[in-house]
Amino acid sequence: MNENKIRIGKDDYILSISPLDKESTVCLLRGEEIIGICSEERFTRVKQQSGFPHQALAYVLDNYSIEPNDIKTVTYPFFDWFIEAKLMVQPLWKDFFRTMACGLPWKYRILHLLALGKGTYKGIRAHFKFHKELLRGLKQYELD
Numbered sequence: 001m002n003e004n005k006i007r008i009g010k011d012d013y014i015l016s017i018s019p020l021d022k023e024s025t026v027c028l029l030r031g032e033e034i035i036g037i038c039s040e041e042r043f044t045r046v047k048q049q050s051g052f053p054h055q056a057l058a059y060v061l062d063n064y065s066i067e068p069n070d071i072k073t074v075t076y077p078f079f080d081w082f083i084e085a086k087l088m089v090q091p092l093w094k095d096f097f098r099t100m101a102c103g104l105p106w107k108y109r110i111l112h113l114l115a116l117g118k119g120t121y122k123g124i125r126a127h128f129k130f131h132k133e134l135l136r137g138l139k140q141y142e143l144d
Contacts, residue, residue, distance in 0.1 A: 012072040015060075015143065017053065019077055020130040024053035028060050036060045052137030061141075068142045081131040085124040092116060 043055035
């Protein structure tokens, strides 16, 4: 895979956003030092709050008097939705051939393949939704 390497100085700010499916959290770093972490559930009072952490991000930026243009890099722990979809679909071919070669009756083979396809489709839809939500949230704070 192609990795983008970014040089980070001691005074550069990095904003890290957790996965949006649960425990929405924002972490602010200056160089290699963590200077602020905040979870969205502290504001919404909903355990394992999902979605973009709007209130947590606003709190971290306000609390440390940081403007969006001071942030050099925004990180998040997933690929864009298209790469995630490709990674989810690749194992299906191996599962397809493995299922076709097994000794189960055809009815169970087809049901197994339908379940695999349905689970993959739901995963792709979820990643697409999270990716759109992340881009929308970053654009709102002018961090895109």
